[in-house]
Amino acid sequence: MRSALLEYGHTYAQDMKACIELEHTTWKINEGSSGYGPSNADVGVAPFYYPWTVTLGLKNSSGTVVKTWDTSWDLRTVMPLKIRAFPDWGVGSDPTYRDFGYPQYFQPDVGLTGVANGDYQLVMRVKNPLEAVSANAKKLRFANAAQNADGWLGLGAMTVGAGSPSAAVEAEDPGNTLVGGAAVASCTGCSGGSKVGYIGNGTATTVAFPATGGWDTVATTTVPVTLTGGDNTITIAGPDGWAPDIDKITITSG
Numbered sequence: 001m002r003s004a005l006l007e008y009g010h011t012y013a014q015d016m017k018a019c020i021e022l023e024h025t026t027w028k029i030n031e032g033s034s035g036y037g038p039s040n041a042d043v044g045v046a047p048f049y050y051p052w053t054v055t056l057g058l059k060n061s062s063g064t065v066v067k068t069w070d071t072s073w074d075l076r077t078v079m080p081l082k083i084r085a086f087p088d089w090g091v092g093s094d095p096t097y098r099d100f101g102y103p104q105y106f107q108p109d110v111g112l113t114g115v116a117n118g119d120y121q122l123v124m125r126v127k128n129p130l131e132a133v134s135a136n137a138k139k140l141r142f143a144n145a146a147q148n149a150d151g152w153l154g155l156g157a158m159t160v161g162a163g164s165p166s167a168a169v170e171a172e173d174p175g176n177t178l179v180g181g182a183a184v185a186s187c188t189g190c191s192g193g194s195k196v197g198y199i200g201n202g203t204a205t206t207v208a209f210p211a212t213g214g215w216d217t218v219a220t221t222t223v224p225v226t227l228t229g230g231d232n233t234i235t236i237a238g239p240d241g242w243a244p245d246i247d248k249i250t251i252t253s254g
Contacts, residue, residue, distance in 0.1 A: 048075040052126050052140065056108065057152060058160075059121040065152065067115050073106040075126065103194070105174060117160050123152040156191075171196040171246040189216035190247040199236050199243035209244045218247050225251075 054073040057065045079101035130137035139151035146154035169176070172184040172194040187195040205223060212219040225234065236243055 122155040122158045168250040197245040203237045
């Protein structure tokens with residue numbers, strides 16, 4: 001890949017990141033970039049074009065994938081939450097961004113039949129169809145620190161134990177019902193990047209929540225609950241003030 005040549009004022013800069021952010025191109029040669037202007041109709045944000053298959057997997061401690069699940073997730077619906085304002089040439093280290101997309105939530109039903117008890121890494125990959133043709137086919141990779149060269153993106157640790165597996169539900173999941181002023185808020189330390197706050201107005205079980213030391217610092221506490229077959233409702237509230245913000249609820253068997 002050759003660097004993009006951007007022109008602003010009377011100077012030139014080799015800045016591929018700025019070029020991609022401003023013109024939303026996936027590759028460039030080093031001529032013609034300076035010809036784009038704010039009225040250019042070809043400048044925009046495009047989604048991923050093809051419905052490549054998204055697969056989840058489990059890696060053991062040796063890094064071997066021991067279980068996979070294909071999903072129906074559609075990458076074409078995912079767009080950036082913010083985009084760089086155009087034109088924004090030569091603004092230094094603090095360019096202007098504006099809101100654009102919105103969060104997408106994907107979840108599958110998976111089974112752990114045949115998976116031995118133990119600690120695993122939950123991973124995800126997007127399969128390039130050319131991999132079925134050639135071992136040299138390039139693997140789709142995300143711009144995440146947990147992205148591996150083998151194409152698998154690390155999503156976090158997962159423990160498989162005796163009995164039913166753990167099941168986690170993000171507090172901000174759109175399928176949850178928020179009442180009494182409860183609202184979703186961003187949280188850099190939370191598992192889904194969001195939490196639910198402004199929780200209050202009474203509870204059946206009193207639970208102590210020690211201070212975590214900061215709005216974006218997450219802690220856990222265990223609460224025994226009795227669940228019945230079918231749908232269950234868990235209500236979180238404060239008897240005389242706001243309850244702690246909630247990142248997610250994980251249900252484990254006793």
